[in-house]
Amino acid sequence: MTPRIHFTASQAAPARAALAVLAHRYGNAELSRAQVVVALGGDGFMLQTLHATQGRDLPVYGMNRGTVGFLMNSYSADDLPERLDAAEETVINPLRMRATCADGTCHAALAINEVSLLREGPQAAKLRIHVDGRMRMEELVCDGALIATPAGSTAYNYSAHGPILPIGSEVLALTAIAPFRPRRWRGALLPKAAEVVVEVLNPERRPVMADADSRSVRHVTRVQIQSASDIRHRLLFDSGHGLEERLLREQFV
Template sequence: MTIDRKYALVASPTEEAQEAEALLREHHDFVDLKDAEGVIALGGDGFMLQTLHQMLAEHRIKPVFGMNLGTVGFLMNEWRPVGLEKRLAQAKTFTVTPLRMDAVTVDGDTVSSPAINEVSLLRETRQTAKLEVKAGGNVVIDELVCDGVIVATPAGSTAYNLSARGPILPMGSNMLALTPISPFRPRRWRGAILPDTTRIAFRVLEPLKRPVSAVADQREVRDVATVDVHLDTSLTLSLMFDPEHALDERIAREQFIV
């Protein structure tokens, strides 16, 4: 049976995802990614992020309908091979704007990368990190002593950010979460919620003694000296969800899970 819209099918290399891909190909016709109007992704949240980053890198941005064949699957729909045509036709689409991380290493190299969930700064050794934090061009913390710090989007606020006791941000809130990881000084600082128009900048203090890495979703840059983070409004991603399991409702429900 042919799905009305032209979809490409991609799958995680896991055995379960590969078997699911073979099953769908037996019953549906799919096209190459370059000819597709949308993408069906089979795997977990990590594979979804990988798929989205690949599309950003190749400048082939298309709506993605994910089905969970991984562990958590927060960004995915339930795996059900039956009734796929109807699910795609009724899917609710959410627009996600990624962050842009611009990192400069101690050697002077510059690395830029998008981040759909979060940008994280993490200490590389047993030494705590010491960071100067700027928001909107102003120094808001002279010296943050911590294991690290996270800048998270609403879509990513229920992931690493939540594990670090950061706030859950509703979709459409136009906010970013700035969350410290094991902060030692200032002792009582637990983070901030900032408008997503805010440019956030970090300067690593004592970078040779206390090396820090920066991670944009799954891409790590080691030994950074400065990291600038802002919302990249030039990029827009679309995620498709079953109406009964839409992303905004999932994020809202997470606030009541104990």
């Protein structure tokens, strides 16, 4: 029996074409009546879809019609109900970011992959790092730093030479981006429940922006990051190709 599927697609031509084919073959249920969401695009669109469907407790199954597809399954218009029925589910929690700006305003956002702090100008950023109320690094001079979830550890975190985290590891990666001092600092592994607070030192001369899954806040002075255990996202992957297997396989290429 075909479940009630809500199809959604990025604006890319291959994704829009796939949407037309799949909706014609399987129907396209309203989101309010759907039992599963099928997202057509790349990893960026998958993140958009997860944010857009937050709170509905619907599983999301992605099919790659974009340029990057680590969170996506291969595309095929055939046998979709059977693939959905056999799919493996992975539940992930996003990060909650609370950023305070130089003008005193506060901004909140959620990040499924990572929260990153990045220098805004030509001067290197100077950051002070606290973990669970205890100062762990008095001054990190760098282009930036990020806190990544296991699901996001193969994205920006991996490009910044951070570790790949097993999906069930219950840890977060704190990774420096082009560190100058301490020059050889490679970051830290933190408990998933840890509260990380990053202070920006000398923000007038060394402005810093905070970014949560591409939602940016400029001129921040203080950023608090913690796993949002009260929010969960359900991802579906083809049998034998789940997120845990993908993270493991990525370490041997």
